[in-house]
Amino acid sequence: MAKIAINIKEGKVEKESEIIIGIDLGTTNSLVAYIKDNTATAVKGADGKSTLVPSIIHFTEDGGIVVGDAAKEKLITDPQHTIYSVKRLMGKSYNDIESVEQYFGYKIIDEDAESLVKIRVKDKYYTPIELSAEILKELKRRIEEVLGATVRKAVITVPAYFNDSQRQATRDAGKLAGLDVLRIVNEPTAASLAYGINKNQEQAQTIAVYDLGGGTFDISILQIQDGIFEVLATNGDTFLGGDDFDRAIVDFWIKKNNLDTTGLAANKSLSQRIRLEAEKAKKTLSKADHFESIIENINCTITKDEFNSSIESLVQRTIDACKSALKDAALSVESIDHVVMVGGSTRVPLVRQNIATFFKQEVYDKLNPDEVVALGAAIQADVLAGNQKDVLLLDVTPLSLGIETVGGLIDVIIPRNSKVPTKVGRQYTTSVDGQKNLKIAVYQGERDLVADNRKLGEFILKDIPPMPAGLPKIDIHFILDADGILTVRATELRSNVKQEIQIKSQYGISEEEMAKMLIDSIQNAESDMKTRALLEARNEANNIILASEKFVVQNSTILTDEEKKRTLSLTNLLKEATKGTDKDVINRAIEDLNTYTSPLAHRAMDVNIANAIKGKKI
Numbered sequence: 001m002a003k004i005a006i007n008i009k010e011g012k013v014e015k016e017s018e019i020i021i022g023i024d025l026g027t028t029n030s031l032v033a034y035i036k037d038n039t040a041t042a043v044k045g046a047d048g049k050s051t052l053v054p055s056i057i058h059f060t061e062d063g064g065i066v067v068g069d070a071a072k073e074k075l076i077t078d079p080q081h082t083i084y085s086v087k088r089l090m091g092k093s094y095n096d097i098e099s100v101e102q103y104f105g106y107k108i109i110d111e112d113a114e115s116l117v118k119i120r121v122k123d124k125y126y127t128p129i130e131l132s133a134e135i136l137k138e139l140k141r142r143i144e145e146v147l148g149a150t151v152r153k154a155v156i157t158v159p160a161y162f163n164d165s166q167r168q169a170t171r172d173a174g175k176l177a178g179l180d181v182l183r184i185v186n187e188p189t190a191a192s193l194a195y196g197i198n199k200n201q202e203q204a205q206t207i208a209v210y211d212l213g214g215g216t217f218d219i220s221i222l223q224i225q226d227g228i229f230e231v232l233a234t235n236g237d238t239f240l241g242g243d244d245f246d247r248a249i250v251d252f253w254i255k256k257n258n259l260d261t262t263g264l265a266a267n268k269s270l271s272q273r274i275r276l277e278a279e280k281a282k283k284t285l286s287k288a289d290h291f292e293s294i295i296e297n298i299n300c301t302i303t304k305d306e307f308n309s310s311i312e313s314l315v316q317r318t319i320d321a322c323k324s325a326l327k328d329a330a331l332s333v334e335s336i337d338h339v340v341m342v343g344g345s346t347r348v349p350l351v352r353q354n355i356a357t358f359f360k361q362e363v364y365d366k367l368n369p370d371e372v373v374a375l376g377a378a379i380q381a382d383v384l385a386g387n388q389k390d391v392l393l394l395d396v397t398p399l400s401l402g403i404e405t406v407g408g409l410i411d412v413i414i415p416r417n418s419k420v421p422t423k424v425g426r427q428y429t430t431s432v433d434g435q436k437n438l439k440i441a442v443y444q445g446e447r448d449l450v451a452d453n454r455k456l457g458e459f460i461l462k463d464i465p466p467m468p469a470g471l472p473k474i475d476i477h478f479i480l481d482a483d484g485i486l487t488v489r490a491t492e493l494r495s496n497v498k499q500e501i502q503i504k505s506q507y508g509i510s511e512e513e514m515a516k517m518l519i520d521s522i523q524n525a526e527s528d529m530k531t532r533a534l535l536e537a538r539n540e541a542n543n544i545i546l547a548s549e550k551f552v553v554q555n556s557t558i559l560t561d562e563e564k565k566r567t568l569s570l571t572n573l574l575k576e577a578t579k580g581t582d583k584d585v586i587n588r589a590i591e592d593l594n595t596y597t598s599p600l601a602h603r604a605m606d607v608n609i610a611n612a613i614k615g616k617k618i
């Protein structure tokens with residue numbers, strides 16, 4: 001197994017030391033940090049004011065893209081072209097986000113509930129990966145300006161609960177921004193690293209990381225032993241944070257001034273001013289005992305006690321989540337050795353007090369809670385650069401391993417830099433009715449198309465019992481042992497048909513070749529992403545074309561002639577679109593067809609159900 005970039009016993013990772021940056025890619029704000037004079041330091045913008053880059057992307061009228069503070073200003077004046085909270089969409093399908101869609105002010109597309117969401121801005125479609133890459137490019141620009149040098153390598157943090165596809169999406173975003181993402185690190189792990197909790201500890205330590213930001217709350221219970229972090233449990237609320245504290249203050253003022261809420265809601269600019277004043281009051285009350293101001297004759301006064309009572313129940317909700325996390329980890333409050341505070345809202349004194357009381361100990365809150373995750377990422381980056389000898393890191397796999405899927409794309413199953421040994425499983429299905437065999441081709445590399453990666457081997461899962469397409473459940477497991485031997489096992493779960501091969505994944509690859517594969521992947525990231533997006537759009541289109549044609553035949557008595565004609569003509573337009581090379585044209589044709597057929601499908605379903613019930617003898 002290759003031990004490049006991580007074996008501290010053998011000293012440096014690279015022949016020459018190179019700066020590796022740490023990035024906190026947040027829902028509301030993002031930051032970039034690096035090690036300067038042995039200290040983790042977050043980088044400020046050109047104005048020297050703040051280390052925070054709002055995670056907001058604005059598409060200007062002339063086709064340009066701005067990120068950060070300049071984009072934030074456009075949230076109110078041009079919401080359709082201003083994208084925020086894109087992290088909430090990373091690696092998500094429409095199915096996953098349907099219930100919270102109204103929360104987003106921009107247009108999220110995907111009629112096919114299973115595939116990944118896209119965001120429509122003007123006439124173009126963007127994936128959350130492409131949008132996150134814009135934020136990462138801005139951070140890269142920011143640090144390169146400070147360092148006066150090009151940066152190529154990074155560590156990026158993600159929430160502990162992020163699944164494989166969300167982690168992979170974050171990795172892809174880095175790649176697209178021209179960064180080789182050496183490691184994806186859990187945010188609570190990074191926060192613990194920033195406080196040095198991992199250092200000089202013989203015994204296992206249990207840590208609670210309490211992260212209350214602007215819009216989200218996460219509690220993670222970690223265990224660290226021999227330098228290895230393990231997440232024992234996570235809990236939280238994806239819609240609870242400092243914004244709710246602001247709202248509680250606004251509600252307090254509304255009551256105090258007997259304001260008419262509908263009238264206030266209609267006056268957008270006044271309600272916006274009051275909301276901003278509430279945030280100012282909240283921040284003031286983190287230091288002072290009262291806040292006073294008047295906005296258009298509205299008395300905006302609040303004392304600390306009044307504020308505390310308004311947010312008491314919100315803070316209690318976070319404590320309830322802590323209780324659940326402890327329960328899941330089968331731990332009591334007494335077994336927590338350290339409590340770490342992360343996120344701007346942990347500056348609120350009541351939050352710190354109540355958490356300290358609940359965990360029966362003082363909390364770690366000396367570092368800037370907005371920066372602590374990025375600082376930890378920078379420390380992890382420095383470890384990977386081989387500059388910190390007292391931190392032990394695990395062996396990792398040097399290149400990603402995956403299988404070929406429809407359209408010649410690679411589906412990464414074990415991402416590069418995953419610690420070994422590891423075992424990852426994923427489920428697939430067939431694409432043709434009655435399909436008996438499934439070819440499983442295993443590849444290694446960082447490019448999106450299998451043709452650009454290295455083939456390690458292939459085998460055929462034979463004798464799948466005939467079933468309609470989509471019904472077989474084919475489990476593919478990658479088992480990578482500590483010596484780099486990869487076993488790929490495929491099982492059709494309904495019939496228990498099984499097949500496996502063993503591959504020496506790294507056999508025959510020199511470190512130079514490995515380095516070349518990585519560099520290629522970065523240099524070609526942009527064109528790879530475009531090809532992937534086009535192939536994915538075509539795959540989706542082909543599925544929809546087949547489904548639409550089937551739909552017209554099966555529901556021929558329910559649909560009118562005009563409806564059949566229009567459905568087929570939209571289907572033909574989609575077929576034409578798939579012949580071209582513009583993914584946006586294909587996506588638009590998909591959207592047109594879906595918009596037209598959705599109500600027809602609902603009607604057909606109602607009629608079919610009614611018929612089924614009618615025919616039943618009870």
Ligand code: AMP
Nearest residue numbers: 028213214242243283286343344345347
């Ligand atoms: P984050 O998402 O971690 O950047 O946290 C941002 C949240 O922290 C926002 O709701 C801010 O209003 C809040 N915040 C920032 N500074 C303070 C402060 N001094 N006191 C209370 N809340 C703050």
